[in-house]
Amino acid sequence: KAGVTQTPRYLIKTRGQQVTLSCSPISGHRSVSWYQQTPGQGLQFLFEYFSETQRNKGNFPGRFSGRQFSNSRSEMNVSTLELGDSALYLCASSSTPSEGDEQFFGPGTRLTVL
């Protein structure tokens, strides 16, 4: 079974631009979560989608948004990029958003904002 895939793996943008990151969950998984990892703040939860609906949202500004498609693939968008948005963005999938459901993480997309 293929794992969680994220594209692109690396991205360089400049301040003020916007970016879209993509996540393909494991086949059959319907829940997708996004996390941001930085050296200063560590791993922080961004949002979670299940059946095309956002179930939970972390404490991030409105510039960060996401969506999920009917095939469970998910995208996240960051508008008006700031230097502080440079981070590793991780996507995780699970069968359902239930307790104890193991989350499988992708390799991440490393975003650099110049």
Next chain:
Amino acid sequence: DAKTTQPPSMDCAEGRAANLPCNHSTISGNEYVYWYRQIHSQGPQYIIHGLKNNETNEMASLIITEDRKSSTLILPHATLRDTAVYYCIVSPNNAGNMLTFGGGTRLMVKP
């Protein structure tokens, strides 16, 4: 959500058991204890989780104290490939897949 406290770093000799402690003294009755690890430059990997009882799987054992205020993750025979940052997370059963990661413990397995 309950907070967790973990030592920032630990060393372990290859082949020996690695015992990673986690304090979660404010844990609520409906909160589970999860352990994930992150090997350098990779996404986190699920290890194990539990509510009250001790749990064991092919990777590790999870020992939760009777009062549930602390737990220990045990890697029975650590290998060099177990060198990673280990995260102890407590999360309520209605939080879906929203995990709150702390600083974790950087485990260094040495030959």
